[in-house]
Amino acid sequence: MVKLGGELLEQPADLQRVAGGIARLARHAAVVVVHGGGREIDAALATAGIPKQQVDGLRVTDPATLEVVVAVIAGAINTRLVAALRRAGAPAVGLTGADAAVATMRRAAPITTAAGDKVDLGLVGSPVADGAPRLLVDLLAAGYLPVVACIGATRSGEVLNVNADTLAAHLAASLGASRLVVAGGTAGVLDADGRTIERLTSGAAARLIRSGTASRGMVAKLEACRTALRRGVRDVVIANGREVPLDMAAAAPAPPPGCTQVVR
Numbered sequence: 332m333v334k335l336g337g338e339l340l341e342q343p344a345d346l347q348r349v350a351g352g353i354a355r356l357a358r359h360a361a362v363v364v365v366h367g368g369g370r371e372i373d374a375a376l377a378t379a380g381i382p383k384q385q386v387d388g389l390r391v392t393d394p395a396t397l398e399v400v401v402a403v404i405a406g407a408i409n410t411r412l413v414a415a416l417r418r419a420g421a422p423a424v425g426l427t428g429a430d431a432a433v434a435t436m437r438r439a440a441p442i443t444t445a446a447g448d449k450v451d452l453g454l455v456g457s458p459v460a461d462g463a464p465r466l467l468v469d470l471l472a473a474g475y476l477p478v479v480a481c482i483g484a485t486r487s488g489e490v491l492n493v494n495a496d497t498l499a500a501h502l503a504a505s506l507g508a509s510r511l512v513v514a515g516g517t518a519g520v521l522d523a524d525g526r527t528i529e530r531l532t533s534g535a536a537a538r539l540i541r542s543g544t545a546s547r548g549m550v551a552k553l554e555a556c557r558t559a560l561r562r563g564v565r566d567v568v569i570a571n572g573r574e575v576p577l578d579m580a581a582a583a584p585a586p587p588p589g590c591t592q593v594v595r
Contacts, residue, residue: 332508332564333581334499336515337368339572340408346415349514352577353476354419360582361471363502364416364423364478367495368408369548375399387444388548392454392492400492401482409480416476423476428456428483429490431466434498435459436483436491445543445550456483456491458501467506496555504562511559512581513552514572519591520549531593533557556593567593 333353339345356362369390376383376399384391392400409425416423428434436456441449470477479502481495496513503511519527520536523544531539536553539545545553556567570580571589579587586592 332499332503332506332511333362333364333577334495334511334513335364335366335412335572336495336513337366337370337372337408338516339514340366340368340412341371345573346411347419349572349577350412350415350419350421352579354416354421355576356578356581357421357476362476362581363467363471363506363508364412364476365481365495365499365502366404366408366412366478367481368404371408372400372403375403386448386450386452387442388551389442389452389494390455390492391450391452394454397454397490397492401490405480405482409478413478416478421476422474423478424470425478425480426466427480428493428498431464432461432484433464433466433479434483434493434501435461436485436493438485438489438491445540454489454491456485456493458483458493458497460501460505463505463507464502467502471506494551494555496552497558500555500559500562500564500567503559503564507563509565510581511556511564511567512577513556513567513569514575514577514580515552515569516571516573518571518574518589519569520545520553520593527589528591531591533560533593533595536593553593560593560595565594569593 413425439457
C-alpha cells in the first residue's frame with residue numbers, strides 16, 4: 332500500500348519520478364495507491380473564496396468545502412496520476428473510496444485537539460471495518476493497479492471527505508498489506524533537532540504526539556501508522572518521495588536514508 336501526499340503530484344518532474352517508482356514496484360508485487368491533494372484543495376478553496384479550516388492536520392469539511400475536495404481529488408489529481416502511471420507502463424485504474432464500497436464510512440466523531448479542544452470535523456469520514464474491499468481484490472487479481480482518491484461514502488450513500496493517511500492505513504489493514512509506505516515531501520519523522528528518526532515503535536510515536544514534537548500533519552500520519560500496525564500491517568515506512576525511489580522504500584527490508592520505519 333502506497334500513500335502519496337499531494338505535494339508529490341503537483342510538478343511534472345515529481346509526478347514522473349513517483350509514477351516510475353510505483354510502476355517498477357507493480358511489476359513485482361500487488362500495489363494499491365491512495366493519494367491526497369491538500370495544497371491544490373487549499374488553492375481551489377482560496378480561488379472560490381471559501382475559508383480553509385484545519386485542526387491538527389485534519390480538514391474541517393462543510394458542504395461547500397466538500398464540493399471542492401471532490402472536484403480536485405477525484406477529478407483533476409486522480410486523473411493526472413492515473414495518466415502518469417499509464418505512461419510509466421502500469422495498468423492503473425482511478426477510483427474513489429465511494430466506488431463499490433471500497434471504503435465504507437461513518438461520520439467521524441468530534442476530536443479532541445492537541446490543545447484539548449473538542450472539534451466537529453463536519454463532513455469527514457471514519458472508516459468502518461468491513462472486510463477486504465471486493466472491488467480492490469478483484470482488480471488486483473486481474474493485474475490492475477488501483478489508484479484511490481481519498482473520498483468515501485456511508486452505507487446510505489452520503490459522500491464524505493477522508494484523510495488520506497487514515498484511508499491508506501484502513502485499506503492496508505483490510506487488504507492484509509505487509510507494508511504501508513507513506514510518501515510526502517519530508518525526510519520521514521523528524522526529532523526535535525530536525526534529524527530523521529530512522530526507526531520508531533508505535534509507543535514511541537505516541538510519545539512524540541503527546542510531547543508536541545510531532546505536530547500538524549505528522550500527527551495524523553503517526554496516528555494512521557499506529558492504526559495500521561494495530562490491525563496487522565507489519566511495518567510502515569514514512570519516506571521523502573522526492574528523494575527516495577518508492578520501489579526501494581516499499582521493498583527494502585531496511586528502508587534507505589530519508590525514511591522512518593515505524594514498527595509495533
